[in-house]
Amino acid sequence: MAKRSLKNSVLPTVLTYLGLAIGLVFAAFPIVWMFFSSLKSNTEIFALPPKLLPDDFTISAYLTIFNDPTKVRFFINSYFVAGVVTALTLFIAILTAYAFSRYSFRFKNTLNIFIISTQTVPPITLLIPYFGMVVAFRIFDTYLALILTYLVFTLPYAVLLMTGYLNTLPKELDEAVLVDGGSSWTALWRVIVPVSIPGIVATAVYTFLLAWNEFLFALTLTKSMDLRTVPIGIQLLMGQHAFEWNEMMAMSVLGSLPLLVLYLVAQRYFLAGMTAGSVKS
Amino acid sequence: MNRSITAPAPALSKAGRKGKLSYKTLRKLVPYLYVTPATLLLVLLMLFPMAMVLRYSLMDGAIMKRDAAFVGLQNYITIFQNPVFWQSLYQTLYFTVMSVVFHFVLGLAFAMLLNTNRVDPTIRSILRVLFILPWLFTAVIIAIIWRLLLDPNGVVNSVLMALHIIDFKVEWFSSTKTAIHALTFANIWAGYPLFMVSLLAGLQGISKELYEAAGIDGANEFQKFWHITIPQLMPIIISIALLDFIWTMQVFPLVWMTTGGGPIYATEMLSTFTYKLAFAQYEFSLASASAIVILLISMSVTYFYIKHQQRR
Numbered sequence: 095m096a097k098r099s100l101k102n103s104v105l106p107t108v109l110t111y112l113g114l115a116i117g118l119v120f121a122a123f124p125i126v127w128m129f130f131s132s133l134k135s136n137t138e139i140f141a142l143p144p145k146l147l148p149d150d151f152t153i154s155a156y157l158t159i160f161n162d163p164t165k166v167r168f169f170i171n172s173y174f175v176a177g178v179v180t181a182l183t184l185f186i187a188i189l190t191a192y193a194f195s196r197y198s199f200r201f202k203n204t205l206n207i208f209i210i211s212t213q214t215v216p217p218i219t220l221l222i223p224y225f226g227m228v229v230a231f232r233i234f235d236t237y238l239a240l241i242l243t244y245l246v247f248t249l250p251y252a253v254l255l256m257t258g259y260l261n262t263l264p265k266e267l268d269e270a271v272l273v274d275g276g277s278s279w280t281a282l283w284r285v286i287v288p289v290s291i292p293g294i295v296a297t298a299v300y301t302f303l304l305a306w307n308e309f310l311f312a313l314t315l316t317k318s319m320d321l322r323t324v325p326i327g328i329q330l331l332m333g334q335h336a337f338e339w340n341e342m343m344a345m346s347v348l349g350s351l352p353l354l355v356l357y358l359v360a361q362r363y364f365l366a367g368m369t370a371g372s373v374k375s
Numbered sequence: 376m377n378r379s380i381t382a383p384a385p386a387l388s389k390a391g392r393k394g395k396l397s398y399k400t401l402r403k404l405v406p407y408l409y410v411t412p413a414t415l416l417l418v419l420l421m422l423f424p425m426a427m428v429l430r431y432s433l434m435d436g437a438i439m440k441r442d443a444a445f446v447g448l449q450n451y452i453t454i455f456q457n458p459v460f461w462q463s464l465y466q467t468l469y470f471t472v473m474s475v476v477f478h479f480v481l482g483l484a485f486a487m488l489l490n491t492n493r494v495d496p497t498i499r500s501i502l503r504v505l506f507i508l509p510w511l512f513t514a515v516i517i518a519i520i521w522r523l524l525l526d527p528n529g530v531v532n533s534v535l536m537a538l539h540i541i542d543f544k545v546e547w548f549s550s551t552k553t554a555i556h557a558l559t560f561a562n563i564w565a566g567y568p569l570f571m572v573s574l575l576a577g578l579q580g581i582s583k584e585l586y587e588a589a590g591i592d593g594a595n596e597f598q599k600f601w602h603i604t605i606p607q608l609m610p611i612i613i614s615i616a617l618l619d620f621i622w623t624m625q626v627f628p629l630v631w632m633t634t635g636g637g638p639i640y641a642t643e644m645l646s647t648f649t650y651k652l653a654f655a656q657y658e659f660s661l662a663s664a665s666a667i668v669i670l671l672i673s674m675s676v677t678y679f680y681i682k683h684q685q686r687r
Contacts (some may be wrong), residue, residue, distance in 0.1 A: 107493040114488050114502055117481075121506050124564065127530065128520045139523070144530040144535075162686060197406035205410060207681055210685045212421050214618070214677040216625045219666040220645045222653050223424035226438050246420045249413055278405055307513040308626035314654060324526040325515040329632060332519065339523060346516040361504060 109242050132156070132343035139339045155344035164319055168327030171347065174238050175323060176305035182241070183248045183301045184294060191256030192282050196268065208283045213250045220246070228315050240316045240323075244308055248301045250359065259293025260286065295363040306353060324349040425670070433662035438659040442544055451662035459640050460665065463648040470559050470644065471623045475616055477563040482570025487604075489571075490578045503575070510568035518632030521561040522548065551641040552633050558642050563631060577611040579602070610683075617680040621673050645669050 127146065131139055132146040132155055135155055159165045193199070194206065233239045239249065267289065268281035276284070289295070309325045316322060328345050331338065435446040454460050485506050489499055489621035509517070524531050525547040535541045547557040585603050594602070605612075627646040630636060636643040636651065649669065653662035 106491075110488055110491055110493045113484070114494065114498075117485050117488065118502065119504060120564070121509055124520045124524055125508055127524060128516075131523060140526065140528040142528075142533065144533045186412045186416065189409045191405040193409035193659075197409075199403070199406040202406075205499075207413065208417070209413075210681055210684070211674070211677050212417055214621045214673050215421065215425070215681070216666070216669045216673050218625065218627060218649050219428055219648075219673075220421070220424050220669040222438075222547070222659055222663050222666055223427035225421075225653070226427065226431075227424065229438075242420060245416060249416065253413060303511070305513075308632075309515055313631075318429075321439070323629065325513050327517050328519060333633070342519055344521070346519055349516055350512055353513075354508075357507075357511055 127140050128346055132340055132347045134340055136338060136340045155338075155340040156348070158341055159348065161346055165327060165331075165345070167320060168324045171237075172306055172324040172349075173239060173352070175244065176302050178237075178241055179244045179248055179305040180298050180301045182245060183252045186245075186296055187249060187252035187256045187297065188282070188287065188290075188294070190253045191260050192278075193284065194253070194257040195260035195263075196265065196278070209250050209253050212246070213254075217247065221310060221314055224311065225314060234315065235317045235321055237321065240308075240312060240321075243311045243315065247308075248304050251304070252297050252301050255297045256290075256293060259290055259296075263289060265266055290307050294364040295360045299360045299363070302356060303353055307342060400601045428663045428670075431660055432667050434660050436660060437663060439657055443660070446660075449667075452659050453661060454664045454668070459643060460645075460648060462640055463643040463645050466555060466642065467624055467626075467644045467646075470555065470562065470626065471620055473559045474562045474566060474623045475619045478567045478570045478619055479612065479616060481563070481567040483574055483608075485571045486574040486578055487576060488684070506571060507568045507639070508672055509565050512565065514565070514626075514628035514633050517561060517565045518629050521557070521564075522633055525557055525561075548633050549638055551638050554638060554642045558630060558633055561633070562623065562626065566619065566623065569619060573615050574608060577608045582591050613683055614680065617676055617683065621676050621680070624673065624676075625669070 130146055130148060133151050133153065135150065135152055135154070138145075138148055138150075190209075194202065220243075224239075228234045228239045228243075231333070233242075263286065268278070268286050271281035271285050272278065307325065308323070309329075312323045312326050313329070316326070328342060328349060331342055331345060432450055433445055433447060434443040435449070436443045473500055475526050488494075489503055490507070494502075512520070516667065518544040523529060526532075527544040527546050531547075532541070532544050536544070545553060547553050581604065585607070586599055586610050589603055625646055627650065630642055630647050631650075636647040646669070649662050649665040652658045652665060
């Protein structure tokens with residue numbers, strides 16, 4: 095009897111930990127390997143037998159990147175484009191979400207379905223006309239081309255996430271302002287937005303992530319090195335010196351850093367916001 | 376702008392019937408004003424381009440020729456007669472279905488492991504963060520990580536050879552036999568957290584009483600899983616599977632940065648096939664026809680997704 099209950103409680107716990115340990119190796123090993131590879135010298139990357147930790151830690155790969163203005167520029171471009179896209183997306187999405195959450199109006203359902211379905215339009219389908227449009231409007235190879243096209247795929251998510259969040263706020267909040275004679279505009283920016291910070295943070299992080307990671311439009315709609323973003327920079331690095339693995343890994347670490355930091359800082363908001371958006375949208 | 380439209384009500388109470396009426400009409404306009412920027416942007420940069428790509432697909436030499444002529448469905452016929460298109464379609468479906476299935480299996484397994492109370496809560500919350508990490512990485516970086524790991528001289532080959540699972544250095548990304556599997560594996564690694572996060576939220580929402588009642592009825596762990604957990608999670612599973620299917624089908628950077636569609640056409644996907652038609656061969660009309668086919672597949676899955684969302 096005693097043996098049986100021991101087996102019943104210990105064995106599942108051991109198996110759970112075992113499963114989690116295997117999962118952890120699966121999830122984290124590639125990332126850890128990338129990180130330590132960025133601290134190796136290039137000759138050590140394919141050392142036999144393979145070693146996780148470098149024999150000599152070196153930050154030379156990072157120094158090479160920081161001392162190359164072209165590569166620093168990739169990062170500046172990514173931060174700038176993702177930052178502007180995030181700000182614009184948030185502003186427009188908050189307005190739209192407010193209308194969705196607080197008003198009923200004709201075409202509301204149609205517009206909602208339209209926004210949900212735009213989430214799923216393949217970027218490759220839009221790329222061809224975008225290329226035609228960007229050339230026709232003479233904004234090929236400009237920040238504007240990237241910012242405008244990025245808005246199209248960040249906005250639908252932002253609207254859905256923000257609408258989901260605003261729906262959780264009681265209507266009495268803004269009604270109080272309206273009763274006091276304030277406009278809905280005042281209610282939105284003075285009352286709703288300040289209490290929506292968790293939702294806004296989640297939306298901002300996700301928007302930044304989408305914009306930071308974008309590849310296809312950046313690859314096709316820009317050309318000069320001055321306008322290339324980090325993902326394209328890494329691709330170019332790969333083409334130029336195919337064997338500078340430590341430098342590519344360092345670039346990857348630096349390219350992942352803002353997302354990791356944002357995610358860790360905003361983790362709680364982010365998960366709540368994401369699940370609200372993806373599960374209940 | 377909105378300030379004047381939703382002017383405070385007391386100011387209008389003296390304005391008489393006519394003023395009140397126009398105030399009411401104006402008030403009705405408020406929601407439209409709020410949705411105008413988003414609608415305008417999406418119409419100009421979503422609907423209009425889709426109309427353009429449809430038009431391109433019916434023309435001969437779109438973008439490249441000034442006097443491009445309408446040729447009806449000729450471009451679609453050309454695409455459908457191209458065996459590489461069918462190979463790309465088949466490979467895209469294989470890649471997508473395998474990815475979604477394993478995203479689900481891993482996502483559910485990890486979610487259930489993280490949801491048990493057998494594990495210390497602190498460890499649980501740390502692991503939850505760590506298990507999400509792959510999802511935060513850019514496709515380009517995922518591609519580079521896996522190129523390093525799966526390099527013929529890389530760590531994966533070394534480990535597999537040490538364990539005597541393989542006896543020569545496999546060129547994972549450059550062999551026609553293994554490339555698509557290597558690519559699918561990398562994508563499975565990168566994409567399971569979406570399922571995991573959503574299912575974890577779903578698991579936490581299942582009432583404990585259901586399990587207790589089943590326990591009283593003498594159900595074992597597997598029966599509880601099969602008759603309570605899975606049915607309760609079904610709406611989330613369906614939503615995420617459909618979304619994941621749509622997004623995975625559109626894969627581009629991961630393929631572009633690992634195999635570029637090769638070797639030969641072994642990992643050609645609909646997206647890389649279309650991209651090459653447009654930006655390597657400048658056949659924008661053929662590429663548009665192919666892009667419309669991708670759009671139609673996406674849209675038909677989206678239809679089920681929206682139906683499913685609205686039923687909930």
